[in-house]
Amino acid sequence: MTQYLIRRLMIAIPSLLGISVILFTVLALAPGDPFEELATNPAIPPEVRMQLRASLGMDDPIYIRYFRWLFAMLQGEWGFSFVSRINVDQLILQRLPTTLIVIGSSQILALAIALPVGVLAATRPYSIFDQVVNTLAFVGFSLPTFFTGLLFIMFFSIWLGWLPFVYNTNITATGWQWWWEHIRQSIMPVLVLGLFQGAAWTRFVRSAVLDVIRLDHVTTARAKGLPEGRVTTRHVVRNALIPVVTLVALQMPIVFGGAIVTEQIFRVPGIGSLLISAILANDTPVIMAVTFVFACLVIFFNLLADIIYGWLDPRISYR
Secondary structure, X not given: OHHXXXXXXXXXXXXXXHHHHHHHHHHHHOOOOOOHHHHHOOOOOHHHHXXXXXXXXXXXXXXXXXXXXXXXXXXXXXXXXXXXXXXXXXXXXXXXXXXXXXXXHHHHHHHHHHHHHHHHHHHOOOOHHHHHHHHHHHHHHHOOHHHHHHHHHHHHHHHOOOOOOOOOOOOOOOOHHHHHHHHHHHHHHHHHHHHHHHHHHHHHHHHHHHHHHOOHHHHHHHHOOOOHHHHHHHHHHHHHHHHHHHHHHHOHHHHHHHHHHHHHHHOOOOHHHHHHHHHHOOOHHHHHHHHHHHHHHHHHHHHHHHHHHHHHOOOOOOO
C-alpha cells in the first residue's frame, strides 16, 4: 500500500505541474488588468501605475512570472491579493473550511439518499416504488441548483420564515445557540447540493445494483439458502459500489462547480464566492491559488477512490 501511494503521488506531481502551467498561461493571456481602477483614477499619475506593475513583475515574460510563482508556492508564499490587500493563503484558509463543511455535508446527504433508495428501487424493479423513485430522480437532477436554491429561499425563508437565506458569519450568540445558528443557515445550501447529487446518484446506484443482482454468484448465494438481506448487502451492494465510487470521485469537479453557484445564491463565505469576486476584480493571484486548490482536491479524491476500491474488492491488489 505504501509503495502504491508513493507511485500515485509521483504521478500526481507532474499532473499538478501541468495544470498549474495551463492555468497560469490562460490567466496571463486573459484580457483585463487588476490596475484598471488605478488607470481611471485621475489622482494617480500613470508613472506610479507603471512603477507598481514593474514592482510586482507583471511586465515580465510569462515563463519568468510562472517560475517566480512556482518557487514562491513551494516556499509557502501564495501571493498577495490586489483587492483584499492580504496574503492569498490567509484568504483561502478563512474560506476553505466553510466550503468543505457545506460540500462534505451535502455529499453525505446525497449518499444517504442514493444508496438505500437506489438499492431498494433495484430490488423492486418496475414496481410503484421504483417508478416514483425514477420520476423524482429525473426531476431532481434536471433542475439546476440556482433554480432549486431560489425555490428554497421563497418557500423556507420568505413564505415560512424558518431559515435565513443569507449566510451570516458575525453571529454574536455563544454555546449551543452559536452552533444552532450556523446549522440553520447551512441547511438550505446543503439541501440544494445534496438533493441534486442524490437524485443523480440514485439512478446510477439502481443501474449498478441491477447489473450485479443478475450475476451467477448472487444466484449461487440464494441457492445456498442465505437470507435475502444478507445476499443484498454482502454480495450485491459491495460489488455495485465500485462504479459508484468512481462516479463520486469523477464528479467532484462538478460538485465544486455547483458549490460556487450555491455559495453565490446564499452568500456563503466560501472559496467559491471568493473565486467569483476575484474573477470580477481581475485579482489574478487569488484566481490562480483557488483554482489550484480545486485541482489538488480533485486529485486527492481520485486517490481516495483508488484506495476504497481495494477495500470493496479484495481481488484488487496495490502493486
